[in-house]
Amino acid sequence: xxxxxxxxxxxxxxxxxxxxxxxxxxxxxxxxxxxxxxxxxxxxxxxxxxxxxxxxxxxxxxxxxxxxxxxxxxxxxxxxxxxxxxxxxxxxxxxxxxxxxxxxxxxxxxxxxxxxxxxxxxxxxxxxxxxxxxxxxxxxxxxxxxxxxxxxxxxxxxxxxxxxxxxxxxxxxxxxxxxxxxxxxxxxxxxxxxxxxxxxxxxxxxxxxxxxxxxxxxxxxxxxxxxxxxxxxxxxxxxxxxxxxxxxxxxxxxxxxxxxxxxxxxxxxxxxxxxxxxxxxxxxxxxxxxxxxxxxxxxxxxxxxxxxxxxxxxxxxxxxxxxxxxxxxxxxxxxxxxxxxxxxxxxxxxxxxxxxxxxxxxxxxxxxxxxxxxxxxxxxxxxxxxxxxxxxxxxxxxxxxxxxxxxxxxxxxxxxxxxxxxxxxxxxxxxxxxxxxxxxxxxxxxxxxxxxxxxxxxxxxxxxxxxxxxxxxxxxxxxxxxxxxxxxxxxxxxxxxxxxxxxxxxxxxxxxxxxxxxxxxxxxxxxxxxxxxxxxxxxxxxxxxxxxxxxxxxxxxxxxxxxxxxxxxxxxxxxxxxxxxxxxxxxxxxxxxxxxxxxxxxxxxxxxxxxxxxxxxxxxxxxxxxxxxxxxxxxxxxx
Numbered sequence: 001x002x003x004x005x006x007x008x009x010x011x012x013x014x015x016x017x018x019x020x021x022x023x024x025x026x027x028x029x030x031x032x033x034x035x036x037x038x039x040x041x042x043x044x045x046x047x048x049x050x051x052x053x054x055x056x057x058x059x060x061x062x063x064x065x066x067x068x069x070x071x072x073x074x075x076x077x078x079x080x081x082x083x084x085x086x087x088x089x090x091x092x093x094x095x096x097x098x099x100x101x102x103x104x105x106x107x108x109x110x111x112x113x114x115x116x117x118x119x120x121x122x123x124x125x126x127x128x129x130x131x132x133x134x135x136x137x138x139x140x141x142x143x144x145x146x147x148x149x150x151x152x153x154x155x156x157x158x159x160x161x162x163x164x165x166x167x168x169x170x171x172x173x174x175x176x177x178x179x180x181x182x183x184x185x186x187x188x189x190x191x192x193x194x195x196x197x198x199x200x201x202x203x204x205x206x207x208x209x210x211x212x213x214x215x216x217x218x219x220x221x222x223x224x225x226x227x228x229x230x231x232x233x234x235x236x237x238x239x240x241x242x243x244x245x246x247x248x249x250x251x252x253x254x255x256x257x258x259x260x261x262x263x264x265x266x267x268x269x270x271x272x273x274x275x276x277x278x279x280x281x282x283x284x285x286x287x288x289x290x291x292x293x294x295x296x297x298x299x300x301x302x303x304x305x306x307x308x309x310x311x312x313x314x315x316x317x318x319x320x321x322x323x324x325x326x327x328x329x330x331x332x333x334x335x336x337x338x339x340x341x342x343x344x345x346x347x348x349x350x351x352x353x354x355x356x357x358x359x360x361x362x363x364x365x366x367x368x369x370x371x372x373x374x375x376x377x378x379x380x381x382x383x384x385x386x387x388x389x390x391x392x393x394x395x396x397x398x399x400x401x402x403x404x405x406x407x408x409x410x411x412x413x414x415x416x417x418x419x420x421x422x423x424x425x426x427x428x429x430x431x432x433x434x435x436x437x438x439x440x441x442x443x444x445x446x447x448x449x450x451x452x453x454x455x456x457x458x459x460x461x462x463x464x465x466x467x468x469x470x471x472x473x474x475x476x477x478x479x480x481x482x483x484x485x486x487x488x489x490x491x492x493x494x495x496x497x498x499x500x501x502x503x504x505x506x507x508x509x510x511x512x513x514x515x516x517x518x519x520x521x522x523x524x525x526x527x528x529x530x531x532x533x534x535x536x537x538x539x540x541x542x543x544x545x546x547x548x549x550x551x552x553x554x555x556x557x558x559x560x561x562x563x564x565x566x567x568x569x570x571x572x573x574x575x576x577x578x579x580x581x582x583x584x585x586x587x588x589x590x591x592x593x594x595x596x597x598x599x600x601x602x603x604x605x606x607x608x609x610x611x612x613x614x615x616x617x618x619x620x621x622x623x624x625x626x627x628x629x630x631x632x633x634x635x636x637x638x639x
Contacts, residue, residue, distance in 0.1 A: 007081065020124035028042075028121065031179055031181055032180075032600075033182065033186050036175055039069075039125065039173065040185065044059065044061060045276065045277070046073075047071060051073075051201055051203075051204050052276070053075075058073070058207065059207070061207070063212055064212075065211045066174070067174060067212070068128070068172055068174040069172070071171050073169055074168045075168050077133045077135035077167050078169050088142075088153060088156060088157050090158060091149060095144070095147065120147075123147045124146070124147035125175060126175055126176055127178075128143075128174045129171065129172070130143050131143070132171075133158070133169055134170070138164065139164050140158040140159070140160055141159055141160070187212075187217075190208070191219065194208055199223045199326075202226035203224075204222075205222040207220050227244075227326045227328065228259050230259065232244060234324050235261055239263060240261055240264075241262040241374045241375065241377075242262060242371040244260065244261040245260045246258070247357075249359060250352070251351065252351075253332050254330070254332070255329065256329050256356040258326065261324050261325075263322055266382060268321055268322075268323055270323065270324075270326075272285055272286045273329070279336075282344075283337075284344050285349040285350070286327060286344075288350035288351065288353035288357070289327050290316055292353070292357040294314070296357075297375065300365060300372055304373070314382075315386070319382075321379070321382035331344075331349060409429075410447050410472070411432075411447075413442060413445045414442050420497065421443050421444075421496045422445070422497060422498035423445040423476070423496040424444065424445070424446050424447065425501050425502065426448050426449070427448075427509060428578075430577070432446055434579060434581060435591070439587075439591055440591070447472070449469045451512070452511060453516065453519065454467045454469070456470070457518055464523075477496065479495075482526065489524060491530060494527070496532075498532060499520075500536050501516050501533075502590065503536075504538070504576070505540045505555075517601065520533055521603075531600060536590050537554055537590070537597040537599060538575065538590045539554050540555055542573040542585075543559075545569070546568055546569050554597065578590070
């Protein structure tokens with residue numbers, strides 16, 4: 001591999017840093033757990049870029065005991081010599097937005113940290129950042145607080161604190177609690193992301209360590225089989241139809257790599273990546289893959305006489321049911337939708353993946369006829385079931401056309417402006433009655449449901465579509481659903497901007513929330529991805545002191561804190577259910593947008609979310625028991 005130059009002249013400056021702390025969501029997607037973990041990903045992505053450039057084969061990621069995170073790599077090290085702006089290039093990279101080697105085509109061929117804002121954004125959103133650059137035989141040191149450098153430069157250059165034979169960059173940072181809702185990194189999310197990165201880079205080793213009290217753990221992630229191992233891991237516990245198919249190729253400078261395996265289930269699990277970044281919402285690379293694969297299966301099915309002249313083609317969903325695939329592209333100049341890069345928009349990626357998939361799979365299928373027949377057999381089964389399900393679905397919809405009172409219990413809002421409307425899914429008639437009285441009729445709708453709905457993870461499609469509560473929700477939301485064979489979901493037809501699950505603050509209420517979330521995740525995942533799903537947070541207690549103001553408390557922890565800080569006698573009222581609140585109390589605690597507390601449901605890791613949903617809500621008991629035992633200490637038990 002030709003070694004490219006990476007020095008001070010590679011650093012291009014586009015603009016300053018100021019806006020990051022004011023609008024962090026623009027750069028990291030939000031200030032919750034998702035945005036918090038994104039800080040680590042930005043620094044790790046820069047280290048992976050060094051690997052892609054051919055200069056780094058090890059990365060160390062450590063969750064420190066003080067809550068900070070350290071990322072170290074064996075790359076070239078951030079340039080430290082004098083930049084044309086008159087200071088060390090490292091200072092320019094970390095203290096200036098849109099400054100880095102990613103804008104200079106000689107420094108990096110492909111890059112995940114595309115926009116050059118990663119490290120500087122992390123710096124701006126950290127209470128403290130400590131930087132060590134191992135380069136040229138010396139250890140160069142810098143320190144920042146809230147993005148502002150606090151070490152004085154020596155003639156514009158970083159101070160040297162020691163000698164070394166290593167090369168690379170080591171960054172330790174502590175997120176700023178003034179910016180984030182919480183500053184505790186999600187270890188499970190991080191481990192999943194690091195393992196994913198190892199699968200995508202078979203010559204890279206990532207050393208993970210957790211030093212936080214009570215969580216001590218060390219894991220080395222190295223996957224020399226790459227995407228083949230990734231697909232095998234995704235299909236663990238499932239009956240494979242064939243061994244994984246692996247292929248790679250390039251078109252116009254865009255590298256394409258993919259692994260595909262069918263299993264004996266009627267699910268589709270396709271993951272897309274661009275420059276090591278997981279494109280959660282897919283994009284042009286997956287469009288090229290799906291289109292070409294569907295064309296090929298239909299063409300081969302007709303060539304083999306499996307599809308007759310009178311038969312209609314298999315749908316795309318037919319050809320992919322049972323498929324697990326990972327499609328990864330390396331693009332020299334990708335276009336993403338949004339800074340957090342959840343969807344690839346580069347049109348040339350479609351052509352590249354389409355071409356490579358067609359060329360390579362044609363060679364494979366021509367040499368492996370039995371595998372091809374097994375895959376076409378999956379499509380045949382899917383088509384038969386799809387037609388039966390479509391018939392059941394047609395019957396369901398014809399019998400239950402939408403009306404604003406489709407189950408006789410929906411209390412709809414008066415407004416038809418979906419952007420202002422919200423619907424509360426409420427447990428039971430008693431709570432539903434209170435909620436209907438308490439609500440703002442202009443924009444708040446109430447839909448009572450009876451107890452625990454069907455667990456869709458265990459049920460067949462015909463049982464799901466026959467369930468009265470589920471039919472009511474599908475009809476009420478108005479946007480269809482996307483589970484199964486075909487996709488009738490249209491988010492533009494959604495009648496409510498917020499879908500709010502409002503159940504009792506107890507174990508049964510949490511179980512109902514779980515069943516509802518399982519239904520929404522499997523049948524209408526776009527509602528969650530687009531931020532339309534919320535969980536209401538009704539209070540568990542009301543304290544009435546002899547002196548002072550009454551106060552609502554939302555959980556046992558708040559009550560414990562109140563007991564410690566409050567002096568004097570008080571009366572404690574515990575709400576066993578929403579039905580125990582009168583309309584005024586329900587309005588001021590749970591319905592009033594000015595005072596209520598809502599949790600927005602987010603998905604950080606789609607693969608992990610799917611696995612956990614299948615594990616906890618599916619039929620396989622032993623793995624669920626193991627998970628519960630392993631995570632028992634994380635549970636919050638309602639006393």
